[in-house]
Amino acid sequence: MSDEPLVLGIETSCDETGVGIVRGERLLVDAVASSVEQHARFGGVVPEVASRAHLEAMVPTIERACREARVRLEDLDALAVTSGPGLAGALLVGVASAKSLAVALGTPLYGVNHLAAHVAVDVVEHGPLPEPAMALLVSGGHSSLLLVPDVTRDVRSLGSTLDDAAGEAFDKVARVLGLPFPGGPHVDRLAREGGSVTIDFPRGLTSGRDMERHRFDFSFSGLKTAVARWVRAREESGEPVPIADVAASFQEAVVDVLTRKAVLACRENGVDDLMVGGGVAANSRLRAMALERCEAAGIRLRVPRPGLCTDNGAMVASLGAQMVSRGRSASRLDLPADSSMPVTVVQA
Ligand code: KG4
Ligand code: ZN
Numbered sequence: 001m002s003d004e005p006l007v008l009g010i011e012t013s014c015d016e017t018g019v020g021i022v023r024g025e026r027l028l029v030d031a032v033a034s035s036v037e038q039h040a041r042f043g044g045v046v047p048e049v050a051s052r053a054h055l056e057a058m059v060p061t062i063e064r065a066c067r068e069a070r071v072r073l074e075d076l077d078a079l080a081v082t083s084g085p086g087l088a089g090a091l092l093v094g095v096a097s098a099k100s101l102a103v104a105l106g107t108p109l110y111g112v113n114h115l116a117a118h119v120a121v122d123v124v125e126h127g128p129l130p131e132p133a134m135a136l137l138v139s140g141g142h143s144s145l146l147l148v149p150d151v152t153r154d155v156r157s158l159g160s161t162l163d164d165a166a167g168e169a170f171d172k173v174a175r176v177l178g179l180p181f182p183g184g185p186h187v188d189r190l191a192r193e194g195g196s197v198t199i200d201f202p203r204g205l206t207s208g209r210d211m212e213r214h215r216f217d218f219s220f221s222g223l224k225t226a227v228a229r230w231v232r233a234r235e236e237s238g239e240p241v242p243i244a245d246v247a248a249s250f251q252e253a254v255v256d257v258l259t260r261k262a263v264l265a266c267r268e269n270g271v272d273d274l275m276v277g278g279g280v281a282a283n284s285r286l287r288a289m290a291l292e293r294c295e296a297a298g299i300r301l302r303v304p305r306p307g308l309c310t311d312n313g314a315m316v317a318s319l320g321a322q323m324v325s326r327g328r329s330a331s332r333l334d335l336p337a338d339s340s341m342p343v344t345v346v347q348a
Contacts, residue, residue: 005077005324008065008101009317010058012094013086013114014140015039015050017057019065020314022321027124029069030307030314033057040181044171051089058097065313076107078330080320083111083348084341085141091337099333108330110320111348113155113341114311115142118277120151120322121315125304130273133302136262138286139278139311140167140182143258144343145216145265148275152323157343158265159216162205166254166280169220173250176228177243188283191251194244201226201253206260216265223253255286259293266299275302282306323347 004024011018017033035053039045066073081098084091095111102109119135135146135155143161148154164172167184174183179190204219205211227250234241266274276290281303294301308314328347335348 005321006071006075007078007080007317007321007324008062008071008073008076009080009117009313009315009320010094010098011082011114011117011311011313011316012054012090013082013084014090014311015045015053016311017054017061018311018313018316019061020312020317021065021069021071022124022314022317024321024325025123025127027314027318028071029065030312031061031065031068032312033061036182043175043181045087047087047089050087051093054090054093058093073101073105076105078108078110078320078324080110080112080316080323082114082117082316083331083335084114084338086114086339088337088339091339095335095337102333109333109335110323110328111331111335112316112319112323113343113346115144115146115343116151116155116346117315117319119146119148119155119275120319121308121312122275122277122302122304123322124314124318125308126302129275132271133273133275134262134266134269134271135275135277136258137278138166138258138276138280140171141165142278142343143218143220145262146343147265147269147271151319151346152326152328153346155344155346159214159218159261160343161218161220162214163219163221164224166218166220166258167278169224169254170280172224173227173247176231177247184280184283187247187251188285190244191248191285194242194246194248197242197245199230199246199249201249203253203257206257216261218257218261220254223250251283251285255283255289258286259289262290263293263297263299267297272298273300273302277304277309279310281309
């Protein structure tokens with residue numbers, strides 16, 4: 001037998017029902033059931049539809065995870081669940097399921113922060129996180145720069161988006177370009193065919209007083225509006241819209257700002273390790289530019305494989321296992337589903 005804790009993690013903050021199982025730092029299984037196709041025709045996630053889908057997927061996904069990992073629920077050392085932030089109804093399904101399991105099995109339960117879990121997942125890919133590490137978290141709901149002295153209990157926010165999250169900007173621009181939801185992966189793919197014409201889109205909060213006041217904050221709504229205006233002007237003049245070039249120039253603007261501020265945050269805080277996580281970390285241009293700029297600045301870069309960047313249960317299990325290994329106490333069984341859980345609160 002192993003001394004490493006066997007932990008099952010449940011994630012239901014948005015439209016993915018994720019169930020992952022880890023043994024210490026080793027990923028045994030990452031089972032994900034997504035309801036994304038049910039939301040596509042609405043152009044965004046519909047909370048009630050997501051909650052219903054979680055209800056239907058929960059038990060089959062837990063059973064699949066256990067079967068594939070050859071693990072019995074009775075053998076688990078701990079359970080972990082996303083307590084927040086996220087969609088209230090969706091979170092409730094995960095939290096209620098985890099509590100039921102914890103009571104039935106007599107197993108300790110850790111309610112964890114979704115954003116800290118996006119950081120913690122990298123441990124199953126690249127080993128223990130250096131302390132402190134810097135984390136650039138970019139997803140559909142969040143864009144944050146985090147200083148992480150200890151992902152199990154000390155996460156500090158250096159800055160975040162003032163308006164749209166990076167993934168939200170990708171999704172909205174994709175819509176303007178007539179691409180399906182969620183748009184991030186489509187923009188990423190299309191942008192590879194573009195770039196022959198460069199459109200100079202704005203980089204929010206990167207110069208003058210804005211940069212002074214919002215050194216590590218982001219703003220993408222001005223960029224999104226600039227793209228929509230540019231496309232509309234083209235359409236009105238009757239000229240064809242070069243959507244691949246627009247996608248490439250938009251993506252370049254987002255990725256430029258994200259990587260520039262992340263490297264600056266590392267330098268100014270004396271941190272040599274940058275972790276990039278969240279759904280947008282699956283973006284190929286972000287991965288390439290982050291690598292280029294980190295190498296130039298002598299910073300070590302850690303980015304999980306794309307499947308572990310988007311929402312999943314392995315990230316929750318990974319954070320739970322690190323909490324067990326560090327001797328953290330389990331959460332109380334009345335732990336909440338907190339849709340607006342602050343990024344600095346790691347455990348509920
Ligand atoms: O972390 P995540 O799965 O869910 C949230 O917690 O929000 O992130 C989803 C977001 C969506 O906005 C999606 O368009 C974006 O991540 N995304 C991407 C890529 N893959 C997913 N954005 C840009 N390029 C990608 N390859
Ligand atoms: Zn997420």
